[in-house]
Amino acid sequence: MASAISIRQPAQIYEQEAQHETLLSKLKLYEIMLGSAKPMALRAAVLLNIPDIIAQASGSLTLEEIAAHISASTESPPHIEYLFRLLRFLASHKIFSEIPHQEDFKQSRYGLTGLSRLLVKETSEGGVSMLNYVPFLLGATSNLPFQGWLHLHESVLEGGSAFDKAFGMSAWDYAANNPELNKTFNEGMSCDTRAVMASVVKVYEEGFKKITSLVDVAGGVGSALSIIVENYKHIRGINFDLPHVIATAPSIPGVEHVSGNMFEHIPSADTIFMKWILHDWDDDDCVRILKRCYEAIPNNGKVVIVDALVVETENDEDEQEKCLRDVGLALDMTMMLFTGGKERTKMEFKKIIMKAGFKSYTIFKLPFVQAIIEVSKY
Structure with missing residues (x-):
């Protein structure tokens, strides 16, 4: 008996392609809407000193080893599963390298990439790294920009900066009246x-x-x-x-x-x-x-x-x-x-x-x- 031959009609092909394009569009939209996860997760990793911890080891470390280093400088040990999820997410974006352990996630290993090396604050000799972008990152991920973004549509309608609309003053006046912010801004520009x-x-x-x-x-x-x-x-x-x-x-x-x-x-x-x-x-x-x-x-x-x-x-x-x-x-x-x-x-x-x-x-x-x-x- 001859085998059955399935022939897709042009309408079926168009429908499948349209569904594929719609799915990709939805995924892209989700990626955009959840885009703040990347810089904020990276901020968390820097505040936990993870790039420096790995750099000082001169190689990759297991999740447990990273957790132990964090514990040594804080009052309590980190939540190991949360730490794993943070590093897994950042590794998926090539910010850290990852060698996953199939049986025990605590034994997964993480190392630096070209991206995370830019966030190492100290050299091996204990000095400040010349490629240290930490001040820039911390400034860019503070709450000030996010409050400003909420007013961007007003800038489009009326002109002027969204920061002015959010805070009632220019960024320069705000910095002049906030010495700590002024210091952070200058450090970011310096890096x-x-x-x-x-x-x-x-x-x-x-x-x-x-x-x-x-x-x-x-x-x-x-x-x-x-x-x-x-x-x-x-x-x-x-x-x-x-x-x-x-x-x-x-x-x-x-x-x-x-x-x-x-x-x-x-x-x-x-x-x-x-x-x-x-x-x-x-x-x-x-x-x-x-x-x-x-x-x-x-x-x-x-x-x-x-x-x-x-x-x-x-x-x-x-x-x-x-x-x-x-x-x-x-x-x-x-x-x-x-x-x-x-x-x-x-x-x-x-x-x-x-x-x-x-x-x-x-x-x-x-x-x-x-x-x-x-x-x-x-």
Whole structure:
């Protein structure tokens, strides 16, 4: 007897494909709605000191061993099953490596990956890790951003930052009135600065060699400028920021701390340096800042901007380009939340640079979402 042949009709094929697409859409929606689980679980792991515990072991540890280390620094041992579920979840996102034990989950082993190594606070010698992103993570996962996100729709309707709407004041005023938050914010910016500036001083080497004086506008506590003058000792550095920021800045050899308002006046120098500053402001305010920069430099002077450069078109085939675009657009939403500022594409930077009176610019790529933009009067 001949075997029966099943032939699917076009309508059946379409229905199955539609069901598959609907299921994928539902799963993607769930992934988005539950997206806060990743950063908050990572925050918990950092507060439990797990990246450092594993780093100090110079290899992977069993769940029980990690629990024992946590117990040694707390008043009570951790809930072992909860700890397992936390690490299993983070390992599923490649934040930790995992060797599961089929019979006893307490014997599952966990190690560091490239992601979790960025959250190791101390070096093996006991110093602070140069790749320590912990302050950045703790700031990003505090309750302040989440309260702001609840007002994002109001920003879309009315303009202005969601943070202002949530707290009735700007992020800058809030930081000025909350010393502990101001300290956390500056530490977060410093950890990013250490990573980015290591590339900046190399990529822009020829430019730094020609500079004799440099003002870091809104330079925080001087983290970026300290790296510049350490590598190029002939440069006289001026760290320029608001009074409440300068008040917490440490003494740095070769650097003078000066307080003031960049919208009113910027100290004169050969070069103006701004790292992650223009993204805090809308186009009109950026033009005002750049005009003050124009006034502060000589005719052959430069303005050196280190800021995120949003990839203009999506390229799913290039994983790095897609990641850079995704991060750039996420940062853009974050700036809408906190300051009403924005991350910019190359053409958007060109618009504000030319409107401020400058005639030319050159872009130097970095291995980060940020790039160096060298701006000239002629």
